[in-house]
Amino acid sequence: MSLSDLRALSNRYGSNPDYVLGGGGNTSFKENGILYVKASGQRLSDMTEEGFVAMEVEKLRSIAAREYEGTDKEVEAAVLADMMAARLPGEDKRPSVEAAVHALMEGAYVLHIHPNLLNGITCARQGEITLKVMLQGLALWIPEIKPGYTLAHKASGDLAKFKEEHGAPCQIMFLQNHGVFFTADTVEEIDRLTAALFGAFGRFSPILPSAEPTAKASPLSETLSALAEGKKVLFEGSDLIDAGLAADYFEKLPTFTPDHMVYCGHKFLLTTPEGLAADYEAFAASEGFAPKVVGIKGVGAFAVGESDYKAGLILALLKDAIKIALYAEGSGGPRFQSSFLVNFIRNWEVETYRAGAISDK
Numbered sequence: 001m002s003l004s005d006l007r008a009l010s011n012r013y014g015s016n017p018d019y020v021l022g023g024g025g026n027t028s029f030k031e032n033g034i035l036y037v038k039a040s041g042q043r044l045s046d047m048t049e050e051g052f053v054a055m056e057v058e059k060l061r062s063i064a065a066r067e068y069e070g071t072d073k074e075v076e077a078a079v080l081a082d083m084m085a086a087r088l089p090g091e092d093k094r095p096s097v098e099a100a101v102h103a104l105m106e107g108a109y110v111l112h113i114h115p116n117l118l119n120g121i122t123c124a125r126q127g128e129i130t131l132k133v134m135l136q137g138l139a140l141w142i143p144e145i146k147p148g149y150t151l152a153h154k155a156s157g158d159l160a161k162f163k164e165e166h167g168a169p170c171q172i173m174f175l176q177n178h179g180v181f182f183t184a185d186t187v188e189e190i191d192r193l194t195a196a197l198f199g200a201f202g203r204f205s206p207i208l209p210s211a212e213p214t215a216k217a218s219p220l221s222e223t224l225s226a227l228a229e230g231k232k233v234l235f236e237g238s239d240l241i242d243a244g245l246a247a248d249y250f251e252k253l254p255t256f257t258p259d260h261m262v263y264c265g266h267k268f269l270l271t272t273p274e275g276l277a278a279d280y281e282a283f284a285a286s287e288g289f290a291p292k293v294v295g296i297k298g299v300g301a302f303a304v305g306e307s308d309y310k311a312g313l314i315l316a317l318l319k320d321a322i323k324i325a326l327y328a329e330g331s332g333g334p335r336f337q338s339s340f341l342v343n344f345i346r347n348w349e350v351e352t353y354r355a356g357a358i359s360d361k
């Protein structure tokens, strides 16, 4: 039981693009009242032992339990100040926004990831029912909620209630339109929990079209490159991408979870070869940002980013969102975040910080 085990756990789950992408997800380890939690903006795949922030478990639990008063902005600022003050002396990194939830979960290790297979449940219309049927009440379901303090406050009450009803602490918590938390006292038990869930839901889920690229280049990349004024453009075609392009909700795909929105914006552009230039400009003018994903039926999808790494990440998040949508078909079809939450995330300071903090490889 140590920080090096936590680093190994983080790297292992963080290296699987079907579990987590970019700076998403987080891990922690607690011992003697101290929580070691991932710093914001770090990637799980290349975490080192220095990438964790040491914080006081009890202080974090009391932040989650407390009622803060004031406007959204005032509450955010007060919570951020209390979070920073919950760090051990000498710590200068900013903790993950989900640090308080890590403190609430009772196992020594906490793993929080955004796996597309399980997000096929959290982002499905009948997700909560499917979860109840599959796990017989063994997992906690948290309905769509503002991330950060609001989530931690809700989890504080619901985790306590779960423990009272079950006579044991909750080990698996599903967050609607977000991801899943696992907790256990050993890394081996975390692995047993994830293997059991991936096995069960894997058998139950639809088989996806092949993600193997059928095309890696398109003459339209040059047109898009010129429109995007020097940004990097990546193109891919595959059966999986075709399935996404055929869905009538293609443009809404990034509103599945906060993570997709952070890197891809809140909307994709769907256009035609002839309409590309005009639609690109019209999208930028009406949405206030240039499209980061451009889909063309019968052609494929383009990811536009400031660097090769960022364009690659955007492409990966597009494929991830398509997988979620297809898995969700097994539970009543996809369910996107409400427009209230979409607008909240668009303006959220913490996520702006996270998107900016992720470095190129």
Ligand SMILES: [Zn+2]
Binding pocket: 024, 025, 026, 098, 112, 113, 114, 178, 179
């Ligand atoms: Zn998350």
